[in-house]
Amino acid sequence: MGVEVKVENLAKSFGKQLIWGDVSLTLPAGEISVMLGPSGTGKSVFLKALIGLLKPDRGHVYIEGVDIPNCRERDLYEIRKLFGVLFQDGAMFGSMNLYDNVAFPLREHTRKSESEVRQIVMEKMDMVGLVGAETKLPGEISGGMRKRAGLARALVLEPEIILFDEPDSGLDPVRVAYLNQLIIDLNAQIDATFLIVTHDINTARTVPDNIGLLFHQHLAMFGPREMLLSSQEPVVAQFLNAQRVGPIGMSEEKDADELAQEASQGMPALPPIPAQLEPSDGRPRRGQKTPGEWCRAHGVTPPPGSFQDDVSLAPGATA
Amino acid sequence: MSLATVSRPLGTAGKLFAFALDVFMGLFRRPFQLREFLQQSWFIASVTIIPTALVAIPFGAVIALQVGGLIQQFGAQSFTGSAAVLAILREAGPIATALLIAGAAGSAIAADLGSRRIREELDAMMVLGIDPIQRLVVPRVLACMMIALFLNGLVSVVGVMGGYVFNVVLQGGTPGAYLASFTALAQLPDLWQGMVKAVVFGLIAAIVASYKGMTASGGPKGVGDAVNESVVITFLLLFVVNFVITAVYIQLVPAKGM
Numbered sequence: 262m263g264v265e266v267k268v269e270n271l272a273k274s275f276g277k278q279l280i281w282g283d284v285s286l287t288l289p290a291g292e293i294s295v296m297l298g299p300s301g302t303g304k305s306v307f308l309k310a311l312i313g314l315l316k317p318d319r320g321h322v323y324i325e326g327v328d329i330p331n332c333r334e335r336d337l338y339e340i341r342k343l344f345g346v347l348f349q350d351g352a353m354f355g356s357m358n359l360y361d362n363v364a365f366p367l368r369e370h371t372r373k374s375e376s377e378v379r380q381i382v383m384e385k386m387d388m389v390g391l392v393g394a395e396t397k398l399p400g401e402i403s404g405g406m407r408k409r410a411g412l413a414r415a416l417v418l419e420p421e422i423i424l425f426d427e428p429d430s431g432l433d434p435v436r437v438a439y440l441n442q443l444i445i446d447l448n449a450q451i452d453a454t455f456l457i458v459t460h461d462i463n464t465a466r467t468v469p470d471n472i473g474l475l476f477h478q479h480l481a482m483f484g485p486r487e488m489l490l491s492s493q494e495p496v497v498a499q500f501l502n503a504q505r506v507g508p509i510g511m512s513e514e515k516d517a518d519e520l521a522q523e524a525s526q527g528m529p530a531l532p533p534i535p536a537q538l539e540p541s542d543g544r545p546r547r548g549q550k551t552p553g554e555w556c557r558a559h560g561v562t563p564p565p566g567s568f569q570d571d572v573s574l575a576p577g578a579t580a
Numbered sequence: 581m582s583l584a585t586v587s588r589p590l591g592t593a594g595k596l597f598a599f600a601l602d603v604f605m606g607l608f609r610r611p612f613q614l615r616e617f618l619q620q621s622w623f624i625a626s627v628t629i630i631p632t633a634l635v636a637i638p639f640g641a642v643i644a645l646q647v648g649g650l651i652q653q654f655g656a657q658s659f660t661g662s663a664a665v666l667a668i669l670r671e672a673g674p675i676a677t678a679l680l681i682a683g684a685a686g687s688a689i690a691a692d693l694g695s696r697r698i699r700e701e702l703d704a705m706m707v708l709g710i711d712p713i714q715r716l717v718v719p720r721v722l723a724c725m726m727i728a729l730f731l732n733g734l735v736s737v738v739g740v741m742g743g744y745v746f747n748v749v750l751q752g753g754t755p756g757a758y759l760a761s762f763t764a765l766a767q768l769p770d771l772w773q774g775m776v777k778a779v780v781f782g783l784i785a786a787i788v789a790s791y792k793g794m795t796a797s798g799g800p801k802g803v804g805d806a807v808n809e810s811v812v813i814t815f816l817l818l819f820v821v822n823f824v825i826t827a828v829y830i831q832l833v834p835a836k837g838m
C-alpha cells in the first residue's frame with residue numbers, strides 16, 4: 262500500500278539564495294507523480310528535503326503523521342525505511358561491487374539468508390538488465406549502468422514511497438521506454454507512491470498521474486496530468502511542449518525585451534494529450550482514471566486528437 | 581568586520597564539538613562495525629608505519645645530538661641516555677606520531693569521507709536508514725586511536741635506538757653508560773603520559789578529518805579543501821593540546837629526585 266506525502270509551505274534557501282518557497286502539494290497514495298523544472302530550479306534539493314537530508318527553512322512534510330523536517334532523528338531513520346531513493350548520480354558505494362551494493366539494504370535491514378538475498382538481488386539485477394555485471398565496481402561502469410544499479414538498490418526493500426531523480430537521463434531511448442514500462446508495472450504491482458524527477462518530456466506526458474512544475478523559485482503548478490497537459494498557462498505550456506516561445510529562457514527567465522518580441526508571435530497550439538501508459542499485464546493502476554475524465558469534469562476541452570492510442574510522442578519533443 | 585565573520589570560527593568549533601559528541605554516542609550503538617574497524621586499522625597502519633619509522637630515526641638522532649652536547653657541557657655525561665629517553669618518550673614520540681597521524685591518516689580519512697560525501701554515498705546511506713557516523717566514523721576514530729598508540733611505541737623504540745647509535749658511534753659515549761642511565765631520570769609515568777598523548781592525538785586527528793570530510797561540499801575541489809583544512813586544523817590543535825597535556829603532567833607528576 263502506498264503512503265501519502267503531504268508537503269505544506271516548504272521553503273529552502275542556501276545562504277541568501279532562495280531555491281524555492283511556498284511549495285505545497287500532496288502526492289496521492291499509490292499514484293505516480295512527475296516533477297519537472299528547468300535545470301537548477303531545485304528539483305534534487307526538493308527530493309532531499311522530502312527525505313530529510315536537507316532541512317528546509319520552514320514548512321512541513323507529513324508522512325504517516327510524522328513531520329519530516331521537525332521530527333527526532335530516531336523517527337527519521339525509522340520513516341526512511343519506507344523510502345526507495347535513486348540519486349541523480351546513482352550514489353553507489355564505491356568500495357563495493359554492484360552485487361554487494363544492491364544486497365546492502367537487505368543485509369542491513371532483513372534477516373534473510375545469503376541464498377534468499379542472492380535470489381532477490383539477481384531478480385532486481387535482471388529487472389534492470391544488469392545480469393553479468395554483478396562483480397563490477399561502480400567506478401568501472403557507464404553512467405547509465407550506474408543509474409540502473411541505483412534503481413535496483415532502491416527497489417530491493419519493496420519501498421512504499423519511491424523517489425527517482427532523473428532515472429532516465431543518461432539512458433538510451435530503448436531503455437527509457439523499458440524503464441517507463443517498469444515504473445508503471447511496479448506501481449501496479451506494489452502500489453507504491455512514486456515521485457519522479459525527469460527532463461524527458463515524453464516520460465512526463467505519458468507516465469504519471471500527476472505533474473508538477475518548479476519554476477522561478479516556486480511551484481508553478483501541480484495537479485492531475487490532464488490539467489497540466491491542457492493548461493494554457495504560458496510556463497506550463499512552454500515546458501511541457503519543449504518550446505522556445507514562452508517565459509523560460511536560456512538563463513531561466515527571459516528579460517522584458519525578449520518577451521515583448523515574442524508577444525507578437527503568440528503561443529503555438531497545444532499538441533494532443535497522449536494516452537497514459539498502461540501496465541503490461543492489463544491490470545489497472547491504483548490511480549487510473551478514464552482518459553479525458555478530468556477535462557470533462559472541469560469543462561476543459563482537450564486539444565484536438567487527444568487520448569488516441571497513436572498519439573504517443575509529443576511533437577514538441579522532436580521539434 | 582560584522583558579527584557573523586567574527587563568530588564563524590566559534591560556530592565551526594561548536595559544530596566540531598557537537599560532531600565529536602555524536603561520535604561518542606555512536607560508540608555505544610550496536611552492532612559494532614568490527615570489519616570496518618579492522619580494515620581501517622590495517623589501512624592506517626599501512627600508510628603510517630614506514631614513514632613513522634623513517635621519521636623516528638633522525639628524530640632520535642637529533643635529540644641525542646642536542647641533548648648529548650648540552651649535557652656534556654654541564655659535565656653530566658652519565659645522564660645522556662636518560663635525557664634522550666626522557667625527551668623521546670615525553671615529547672618526540674607523541675609529536676612524531678601526531679605529525680604522521682594528522683598528515684597521513686587524517687588526510688586519507690578526510691579524502692575518503694569527502695569523496696563519499698560528494699558522490700552522495702553518505703546521503704544514500706542515511707536514506708537506507710544507516711547512520712554514517714556509527715558505520716564509518718566510529719571505526720575510523722577507534723582505529724586511529726589504536727594505531728596512534730602503536731606508532732607512539734614504535735617511535736619510542738626506534739628513537740631510543742637511533743639515539744643510542746648516535747651517542748655511542750658519533751659522540752663517543754659508552755654503551756654501558758647510555759643504557760645504565762635509562763632509568764635515572766625517566767620514570768614509568770613518562771611512558772603513560774606519552775601513550776595518553778598519542779591516543780588523544782589519534783582521537784583529535786580522526787574527529788577533525790571525519791568532520792571535514794563529511795561536511796565537504798562543492799565537488800572535487802571541495803574534497804581537496806577539506807583535506808587541506810583538516811590537516812592544518814589538526815596540526816594546530818595537536819600542538820596546543822600537546823602543550824596543555826605536558827603542562828598538566830608536569831604539575832601532577834613530580835620529577836624524579838636524584
Ligand SMILES: Nc1ncnc2c1ncn2[C@@H]1O[C@H](COP(=O)(O)OP(=O)(O)OP(=O)(O)O)[C@@H](O)[C@H]1O
Binds near residue numbers: 298302303307349797
Ligand atoms: N549543498 C548545496 N549548497 C549550496 N547550494 C546548493 C546545494 N545543493 C544545491 N544547491 C543549489 O541549489 C540549486 C538547485 O540545485 P538542484 O541540484 O536541486 O537542481 P536541479 O533542479 O536538480 O537541476 P538538474 O535538473 O540540473 O539536476 C542550484 O542552484 C544549486 O547551486
Ligand SMILES: [Mg+2]
Binds near residue numbers: 304
Ligand atoms: Mg537534479
